Amino acid sequence: MLEYHRMGLVNIDIDLLRTLIVVADTGNFTKAGDRLLRSQSAISLQIKRLEDFVGEQLVDRHKDMRLTTAGEMVRSYAYDILKLNDQLVSSFETVSSNRVVKIGTPDDYAQLFLPSVIREYSKLNGNIEFQIVSDLSINLAKLVQAGDIDLALITRSGEMVGINLTTEPLCWVAKYGYEHGEGPIPLALFPEGCEVRQLATSSLNRAGLKWSVVCSSNQLSPISAMILTGKAIGVLPSRAVPKDLIRIGSEFGLPQLPNADLLLKLAPQADVITQDIGKAIAHGFSAF
Numbered sequence: 001m002l003e004y005h006r007m008g009l010v011n012i013d014i015d016l017l018r019t020l021i022v023v024a025d026t027g028n029f030t031k032a033g034d035r036l037l038r039s040q041s042a043i044s045l046q047i048k049r050l051e052d053f054v055g056e057q058l059v060d061r062h063k064d065m066r067l068t069t070a071g072e073m074v075r076s077y078a079y080d081i082l083k084l085n086d087q088l089v090s091s092f093e094t095v096s097s098n099r100v101v102k103i104g105t106p107d108d109y110a111q112l113f114l115p116s117v118i119r120e121y122s123k124l125n126g127n128i129e130f131q132i133v134s135d136l137s138i139n140l141a142k143l144v145q146a147g148d149i150d151l152a153l154i155t156r157s158g159e160m161v162g163i164n165l166t167t168e169p170l171c172w173v174a175k176y177g178y179e180h181g182e183g184p185i186p187l188a189l190f191p192e193g194c195e196v197r198q199l200a201t202s203s204l205n206r207a208g209l210k211w212s213v214v215c216s217s218n219q220l221s222p223i224s225a226m227i228l229t230g231k232a233i234g235v236l237p238s239r240a241v242p243k244d245l246i247r248i249g250s251e252f253g254l255p256q257l258p259n260a261d262l263l264l265k266l267a268p269q270a271d272v273i274t275q276d277i278g279k280a281i282a283h284g285f286s287a288f
Helices: 014-026 029-036 040-054 069-095 107-124 137-145 195-206 220-228 272-286
Strands: 099-105 128-134 151-155 163-174 185-189 211-216 234-237 246-248 259-266
Touching: 014 029, 014 040, 014 069, 029 040, 040 069, 099 107, 099 137, 099 272, 107 128, 107 220, 107 234, 107 272, 137 151, 137 259, 151 272, 163 195, 163 272, 185 195, 185 220, 185 234, 195 211, 195 234, 195 259, 211 220, 220 234, 259 272
Parallel strands: 099 128, 099 151, 185 211
Antiparallel strands: 151 259, 163 234, 163 246, 163 259
16 A cells, blocks of 8 residues: 655545445446446546555456455545545535536537426525536537536537437428428528538438528527528427427438437536536436
8 A cells, every 4th residue: 555654645536536436336337437427448547546546456357346455445435535525515515605517518408408407406506506508519529628618418529428328319390381492402500510410411412412501500599590481491309399390301302310429528627516417417318
């Protein structure tokens, strides 16, 4: 174990201790990652960092992820350390001003489920101020990685990584009574860089159909307003279709759209509150 007389006083990363406890409880890096909203590789790396810190093997990877003797000792201390840490944080939360949590999300998902998640979480902790940042997934992924926002919902594009929430079917949407005339298919979409836009236009190209973007916006409201004029159609996740729009498809000669993977991404230094909100989002989304 650590030789404190040589090294002097050192500080241990509490987040590593929390990860060890969850790994011990679940007996599995993947399940621990699901609970902590982190990838399996991130959990493995955290355990390795903790083992390097104490100079002992803590998890026996060949025996169902059981803790070693050293691991059990560290876990016993970890429970006490985390209990005191969480009590301290909780005590300050009750007397301090609102904690600001910045959540990034494409605008269509924001209107779908964030209100219910925020409402339910606020019942448990009223000292949270939620700031919602609506933007394209590619921009949100950069913001959360840089720590400029706490967590974000993103549509997977390229090599994006995060916690898998769901695979969401996409659909074409139009106003009631929509009729398409001659010429290219008029589209109202999110701007260039949006993965959903890329999936939609690629599907039209593969089908050999001509199209034209007549309206683009980072916000859903202008897109919906244009679609409601009857002069354009759009593409939305199936569960995000407003009540005043309808799903359309092959009856208008439109190709079937692929699915989109929705991820939850937390900032690298996400604290306990952020992780709890992430869990609430994951739970709230699964309820739809």
